[in-house]
Structures are given as C-alpha cells and as structure tokens.
Amino acid sequence: MSFWEFANPVRFNRLATRTLPWLAGATALCLGIGLIWGFFFTPDDYQQGSTVKIIYIHVPSAMMAINAWFMMFATSLVWLIRRHHVSALAARAAAPIGAVMTLIALFTGAIWGQPMWGTYWEWDPRLTSFMVLFIFYLGYIALWEAIEDPDKAADLTAVLCMVGSVFAALSRWAVQFWNQGLHQGASLSLDKEENVADVFYFPLLVCLAGFVLLFVTLVVLRTRTEIRARRAMALMQREGEHSA
Numbered sequence: 001m002s003f004w005e006f007a008n009p010v011r012f013n014r015l016a017t018r019t020l021p022w023l024a025g026a027t028a029l030c031l032g033i034g035l036i037w038g039f040f041f042t043p044d045d046y047q048q049g050s051t052v053k054i055i056y057i058h059v060p061s062a063m064m065a066i067n068a069w070f071m072m073f074a075t076s077l078v079w080l081i082r083r084h085h086v087s088a089l090a091a092r093a094a095a096p097i098g099a100v101m102t103l104i105a106l107f108t109g110a111i112w113g114q115p116m117w118g119t120y121w122e123w124d125p126r127l128t129s130f131m132v133l134f135i136f137y138l139g140y141i142a143l144w145e146a147i148e149d150p151d152k153a154a155d156l157t158a159v160l161c162m163v164g165s166v167f168a169a170l171s172r173w174a175v176q177f178w179n180q181g182l183h184q185g186a187s188l189s190l191d192k193e194e195n196v197a198d199v200f201y202f203p204l205l206v207c208l209a210g211f212v213l214l215f216v217t218l219v220v221l222r223t224r225t226e227i228r229a230r231r232a233m234a235l236m237q238r239e240g241e242h243s244a
Contacts, residue, residue, distance in 0.1 A: 007084035009227045016224040023217040030210030038203035045200075054112045055196070056204060060211035062105035062130070068098030068215060069133065069161070069168040072140075076158035086223065088154035089230065091161065092144055093222035097215060099137035106130060129170040136164035150230065 038056035045052035072094050078087040109127070110120040121127065140160055147153035196204065 007082075007086050009086055009231070012086050013224055013227060016220045020217065020220060020224075023213060023220065027210060027213040027217050030206055030213055032210075034203050034206035034208075034210050038200070038207060042199055042203060048116065051112055051115050052200065054108050055200060056207045058105060058108040058112055059204060060208045061101045061108065063208065064211050064215050065098055065102035065105050065130070065133065066168050068094050068101060069137075069164060071219075072098065072161050073165045073168075076154075076161040079154055080158050085154075085230070086227065088150075088158070089226040090219060090223045091157070092154075093226050094215075094219050095137060095140050095144070097218050097222070099134065099141065101211075101215070102130065102134040102137055106134065125170070129167050133164065133167045136160070136167060140164065 035056055039053050042053065044050045072091040075087040075091040075094075078084055079091070106127075109130075113122070114120045140157055143157050143160060144153050147156065
C-alpha cells in the first residue's frame with residue numbers, strides 16, 4: 001500500500017476512524033504517567049527548587065510548537081507540488097494546535113523565567129523568535145479565514161508557511177546561533193552532557209511522547225473535520241446551483 005493512497009479523503013477518514021481511539025488512549029497514558037511521574041515523584045532542583053518541574057510542560061510544548069510548523073511546511077510543500085487536498089487541510093488543521101502550543105510555551109517560559117532571571121520577559125533571541133513564530137501562526141490562521149476560494153487560500157498560506165519556517169528554525173537553533181541571551185541551552189540533546197539529570201530526563205521523555213501523540217491525535221481529528229466541512233460546503237454549493 002502506498003503512503004499517497006491516504007491523500008484520498010475517503011481513505012484518510014477510514015484510517016482516522018480506526019486509529020483515533022488508539023491514539024487517544026496512548027496519549028492519555030503517556031501524559032498521565034509522564035506528568036504524575038514528573039510533578040510528584042521527582043525531587044526539587046538544588047538551584048531552581050520546585051519551579052524546575054514546569055519543564056514537563058514547557059519543553060514538550062515548545063518542541064511541538066516548532067515541529068508543528070515544520071509539519072505544516074512539509075504538508076504545504078506536498079500541496080504545492082502534488083495538489084493533494086488532504087495535505088493542505090492537514091496543514092490548516094495543525095495551525096491552531098501549533099499556535100496553542102506556542103502560547104503555552106511562552107506562558108510557561110515566563111513563569112519559569114521570572115524566579116530564575118528576575119523578569120517575565122527578555123528580548124532574548126529564542127524568546128523573540130518564538131514570539132514572531134506565534135504571530136506567524138495567527139497570520140496563517142487569519143489568511144485561511146480571509147480567503148473564500150479554498151485552493152487559493154491553500155496556495156497563499158503555503159507560501160506564508162515557507163516564510164515562517166525561517167523563524168521556526170531560528171526558534172529551534174537560536175541558542176546555537178547566538179551565544180548571548182538568558183535562555184538556557186537545550187534540555188534534550190544528542191550530547192548526554194548537555195541533558196538534564198536522569199531523574200528529570202526520563203519523565204521528560206515520557207511527557208514529550210505524550211505531547212507528540214496529543215499533537216498527532218488532534219491533527220488527525222481536525223483534518224477529518226476539515227474534510228467533512230469541505231464536503232458539506234461542496235454539497236451546499238451544488239444544491240444552490242441546482243435550485244438556481
């Protein structure tokens with residue numbers, strides 16, 4: 001079976017119906033285990049105290065905020081090249097989820113930063129690029145809503161997604177691009193010496209898996225909803241043409 005077969009809306013809906021219960025169950029399991037483990041069964045940090053435990057929400061939400069935009073970039077590219085409507089609708093479905101993840105990351109980062117930095121906000125390279133990314137999310141969503149022709153909207157939002165990917169990359173690698181700034185280095189890294197301590201690391205991995213599953217579940221659910229809404233709109237237009 002080819003991956004591209006799921007670009008067919010009917011086949012995608014069948015796949016979504018079969019997988020959503022399993023995705024939702026896996027999401028609840030990972031998030032439940034990860035958050036309970038992290039918040040109730042890990043010690044306070046010797047420097048940051050109990051505030052370190054916000055890592056279990058801040059880091060996964062920040063990673064998903066960036067990767068959601070990269071997912072939108074990939075599906076938008078598929079739309080521009082192969083004109084598969086499901087890919088365009090998947091990008092549209094992912095945008096509000098990515099925007100919420102970005103907002104959660106900004107909010108939890110401010111709460112975490114205040115006792116560490118003495119301020120809720122600093123025009124740090126990563127924080128600034130994250131704020132710009134959030135604005136791109138809002139612009140992307142608004143552009144979809146502002147254009148009535150769905151194919152034209154998909155084309156223009158795909159172009160916007162290409163541009164916004166620059167800020168998604170900056171949000172991901174800003175610490176490596178600029179050494180100055182208050183933001184700490186990566187909490188998860190291929191270099192073991194840069195990772196957080198194991199007592200925080202393993203529950204963080206479980207939380208990250210939960211956030212990934214949550215994102216996938218919501219994208220599949222919202223894409224199925226977008227397909228059904230597009231089909232209902234097409235039927236209404238046909239009925240209007242027949243009645244006219």
